[in-house]
Amino acid sequence: MLSLEAIQAAAERARPRVMRTPVVPVSDGNWLKLEPLQPTGSFKVRGFFAAALALSSEQLERGLLTVSAGNAALACAHVAQQLGVPCRVVMFDSAPEPKLEGVRQLGGEPILMPRDRLLDWMGQRGWESEPETFIHPFADEVVQAGHGGIGLEIVQQVPQVRRVVVPVGGGGLAIGVAGAVKALKPEVEVIGVQSDGYPLWVRTFEEGAPPSVTPHTIADGTAAPYDAGMHERLRDCVDRWLAVPEGNLRRAVAQLAVAGKVVTEGAGALGYAALELLPEGPETVAVISGGNVSPDLLASLLDENC
């Protein structure tokens, strides 16, 4: 588990540059923590600011490099732009167009790779031969600690919290949030959520070993690969796993827009979709992680579900 001190220091560094996002009630005893309101539309700026502001000036001036399903790319480009250094991002060539265009608008340069080649590049630590300073989007402990700022805020905003629901892709968000919440309130249950259209971690923990799965989900933000190091760390901090049926997830994006007035991407709505699958009772905060959905997908989800 990350130390509380590391999380507090990381959150402190990021604080002037990120939003203290609101927590809004959504149904009896259930709350949503609204990370889509962050700059670049997701929680990722928390970890990337925490990591970039911990670099030496020599490291920072070489520019930033990351690899991303989309949101880490936007966050890294934004952080680099704010700090005045260049940025390149390795991305799936299937990334939604708004995420690609967003990276370019923030002055970042996407490097597109097919899924298999990108996973190879990650497995072979392709970044080591590149000139920039690489920030790993989920395995970097300083990034994870920065995301932990969400957990610190949840405990302040909903002191009676008993359950925290977190979407899981690479796992960095869950590790950061759980680290903060459990350090301050060890009795809180942390629930990891994925879509049944890419239940990588759910099945890894059920079966003891990583399954072979290909993403068939609107939660593109959770399509990160298996990583043995993350497996260890997720085991320590996630108490329960849930796979949300993909149909529920599609409905959840529409419901959040109509009832919650918040635009979410598939991964972003996982925590909300999980609420109806959990036994009622304990005060629960679901982390709504991001809102970078393509307009045409949002429009079809509204048409389909309302």
Next chain:
Amino acid sequence: MLSLEAIQAAAERARPRVMRTPVVPVSDGNWLKLEPLQPTGSFKVRGFFAAALALSSEQLERGLLTVSAGNAALACAHVAQQLGVPCRVVMFDSAPEPKLEGVRQLGGEPILMPRDRLLDWMGQRGWESEPETFIHPFADEVVQAGHGGIGLEIVQQVPQVRRVVVPVGGGGLAIGVAGAVKALKPEVEVIGVQSDGYPLWVRTFEEGAPPSVTPHTIADGTAAPYDAGMHERLRDCVDRWLAVPEGNLRRAVAQLAVAGKVVTEGAGALGYAALELLPEGPETVAVISGGNVSPDLLASLLDENC
């Protein structure tokens, strides 16, 4: 102008029941105050809680009655439900279905009238022969003072604010916000915004007398009738008027969803649509007033503009 003391007292009464909504940056020097995140999806709960909590218990127990284009109806029903008293609401028979259904779900009873009959009912103070305690959705000074809580928060959240942009329907929101902001920072310019599809106040102030206009706008929340008393009060507190072209407004709803991650109704997006029509420079906060848009309208605005 409302007194600062009246606004502070009203905001204080409402505070435990309403949200201190976030202010998010949207472009250089421009901020959005996000009232769609309030219970019932608009700012109206602020004024209705302030008013209902100022009633005697005898007045409150008679139940609440209001008249509304939609958002005041939802707010009144919610307030009555929270305080354990019945509620009826006179509404246009053209009110969007989500607003009608929302009132019923909150235990309120809509009384539907065609536009002309409803305006007659208001002109003749039809509520005086009804058993409940009537809360006027925009002409009631305690309601206006409750809305003023938005202005108090804006000055705390963006102390460098120089301009505040407010959508105007009946006028209660503008009077409350302007009262608070100008009492604390008299140099702030208050800009009232309507759609050119129902530019009632814009033309009233241009021409010196109320024009004959029929609403042709997605900003259904601004379709309130002319009222001589409101005319006086708006003259005192709104420094400048802007009519946003209806096409810009339709685009603004889509842009706010995609870029701002916030779902807004037509009236709610007026302040955002106004930003691009204003000269750049002064730090500006636009009040985003509500998010109760029908899912099919939101889907078509996304299809049309993205």
